Amino acid sequence: xxxxxxxxxxxxxxxxxxxxxxxxxxxxxxxxxxxxxxxxxxxxxxxxxxxxxxxxxxxxxxxxxxxxxxxxxxxxxxxxxxxxxxxxxxxxxxxxxxxxxxxxxxxxxxxxxxxxxxxxxxxxxxxxxxxxxxxxxxxxxxxxxxxxxxxxxxxxxxxxxxxxxxxxxxxxxxxxxxxxxxxxxxxxxxxxxxxxxxxxxxxxxxxxxxxxxxxxxxxxxxxxxxxxxxxxxxxxxxxxxxxxxxxxxxxxxxx
Amino acid sequence: xxxxxxxxxxxxxxxxxxxxxxxxxxxxxxxxxxxxxxxxxxxxxxxxxxxxxxxxxxxxxxxxxxxxxxxxxxxxxxxxxxxxxxxxxxxxxxxxxxxxxxxxxxxxxxxxxxxxxxxxxxxxxxxxxxxxxxxxxxxxxxxxxxxxxxxxxxxxxxxxxxxxxxxxxxxxxxxxxxxxxxxxxxxxxxxxxxxxxxxxxxxxxxxxxxxxxxxxxxxxxxxxxxxxxxxxxxxxxxxxxxxxxxxxxxxxxx
Numbered sequence: 001x002x003x004x005x006x007x008x009x010x011x012x013x014x015x016x017x018x019x020x021x022x023x024x025x026x027x028x029x030x031x032x033x034x035x036x037x038x039x040x041x042x043x044x045x046x047x048x049x050x051x052x053x054x055x056x057x058x059x060x061x062x063x064x065x066x067x068x069x070x071x072x073x074x075x076x077x078x079x080x081x082x083x084x085x086x087x088x089x090x091x092x093x094x095x096x097x098x099x100x101x102x103x104x105x106x107x108x109x110x111x112x113x114x115x116x117x118x119x120x121x122x123x124x125x126x127x128x129x130x131x132x133x134x135x136x137x138x139x140x141x142x143x144x145x146x147x148x149x150x151x152x153x154x155x156x157x158x159x160x161x162x163x164x165x166x167x168x169x170x171x172x173x174x175x176x177x178x179x180x181x182x183x184x185x186x187x188x189x190x191x192x193x194x195x196x197x198x199x200x201x202x203x204x205x206x207x208x209x210x211x212x213x214x215x216x217x218x219x220x221x222x223x224x225x226x227x228x229x230x231x232x233x234x235x236x237x238x239x240x241x242x243x244x245x246x247x248x249x250x251x252x253x254x255x
Numbered sequence: 256x257x258x259x260x261x262x263x264x265x266x267x268x269x270x271x272x273x274x275x276x277x278x279x280x281x282x283x284x285x286x287x288x289x290x291x292x293x294x295x296x297x298x299x300x301x302x303x304x305x306x307x308x309x310x311x312x313x314x315x316x317x318x319x320x321x322x323x324x325x326x327x328x329x330x331x332x333x334x335x336x337x338x339x340x341x342x343x344x345x346x347x348x349x350x351x352x353x354x355x356x357x358x359x360x361x362x363x364x365x366x367x368x369x370x371x372x373x374x375x376x377x378x379x380x381x382x383x384x385x386x387x388x389x390x391x392x393x394x395x396x397x398x399x400x401x402x403x404x405x406x407x408x409x410x411x412x413x414x415x416x417x418x419x420x421x422x423x424x425x426x427x428x429x430x431x432x433x434x435x436x437x438x439x440x441x442x443x444x445x446x447x448x449x450x451x452x453x454x455x456x457x458x459x460x461x462x463x464x465x466x467x468x469x470x471x472x473x474x475x476x477x478x479x480x481x482x483x484x485x486x487x488x489x490x491x492x493x494x495x496x497x498x499x500x501x502x503x504x505x506x507x508x509x
Contacts (some may be wrong), residue, residue: 087341
């Protein structure tokens with residue numbers, strides 16, 4: 001990216017961040033559903049779930065809750081992008097001598113910041129619910145990087161939805177399957193308790209690898225291949241979503 | 256010197272031929288009205304001139320720059336104010352202007368914003384969000400955002416559609432001041448009186464081509480010479496309305 005494009009991106013990120021600072025409820029609503037789910041699972045269902053380990057259940061399922069937090073948080077990116085596209089702001093920006101990629105990156109960087117705050121809120125409540133990780137500083141850094149990469153990949157998927165949606169409801173509807181995906185993974189129960197077809201899907205979808213690596217990092221357990229499977233999945237998704245976003249952006253803005 | 260030169264411009268959406276060979280020359284420093292009914296292709300033409308749309312055939316040069324080959328230079332030398340107010344509703348009026356000034360690389364964005372607020376009679380409203388503005392105020396803010404950076408060419412797509420008579424006359428005065436300061440103005444309108452009041456030259460866009468073009472006097476010559484008739488001049492409804500609600504330019508919405 002050129003210096004000029006970085007300058008434009010910085011200004012448009014500032015604009016988009018101000019939207020969040022003026023309506024902090026978007027961060028709170030992003031965090032509140034995962035927090036409610038977490039409390040439900042820990043204090044209602046958790047006692048009946050056998051994870052096959054002696055660790056506390058909150059420690060087992062927190063990574064899944066974090067995945068749900070990101071999946072619901074990125075829906076705001078598609079919502080804001082949809083508004084830009086439908087209310088004439090995008091036309092105005094495109095009539096200016098500024099870099100085109102900055103019009104998308106401003107929203108993407110804002111999504112990273114907003115989701116980071118939501119994730120911290122959820123982790124904070126997890127501590128109150130008895131989450132006591134045995135992670136080193138290095139583990140925490142690796143976990144943060146993995147969460148950041150997950151947010152980045154899902155945000156670019158949200159960009160596709162925001163650019164191609166025809167209604168405001170359509171703009172955020174893409175996130176529902178993403179929110180459900182952690183339930184068909186190792187996030188809440190071990191996959192070997194599932195029927196074989198479902199277990200096969202759960203074991204081979206990216207959320208399981210991501211959740212397993214996060215769990216290893218946060219519990220201080222030895223890392224296995226899941227970390228590389230996660231990174232490969234996320235980089236692949238990120239590259240695909242980014243390419244499709246740029247394609248959709250170009251075709252939507254070149255009549 | 257022409258601010259805008261359009262040659263043989265064609266644009267279709269599938270089977271809908273919106274522009275079928277448009278030729279146009281807008282002299283620098285003039286107010287040029289593009290007159291046409293709804294659906295005549297005015298917005299399409301303006302969007303092609305401002306590089307938002309690409310043409311199927313033909314050539315457009317803006318201040319000497321080709322829209323297809325040098326879009327960035329074209330965008331640097333013009334500003335567009337579209338039909339729909341492109342305003343960020345979460346930012347105040349002043350913040351909207353500062354945002355545009357920063358994107359236009361103004362060395363002192365805050366001062367640029369304050370100067371425009373004053374010029375458009377929005378200084379007091381600047382600290383509020385545009386959702387609290389009247390329609391006329393929103394349109395003025397929208398135009399002010401377009402003028403950030405002082406581009407030598409301003410495109411106004413139906414600048415007065417939907418405005419009440421006072422705001423409309425206020426907008427006309429702003430457009431006249433712009434032209435007086437040397438800015439070239441291309442405006443589209445469906446109102447005959449607006450073209451008559453403002454424009455140095457008028458082009459009539461109909462069915463995708465320019466069917467007539469010239470000064471108001473040129474266009475008048477196309478019809479048989481005027482005959483003298485004695486008619487009782489009744490006040491128009493607009494005269495009555497403006498007499499009773501006060502003259503144009505009065506503060507509004509405050």
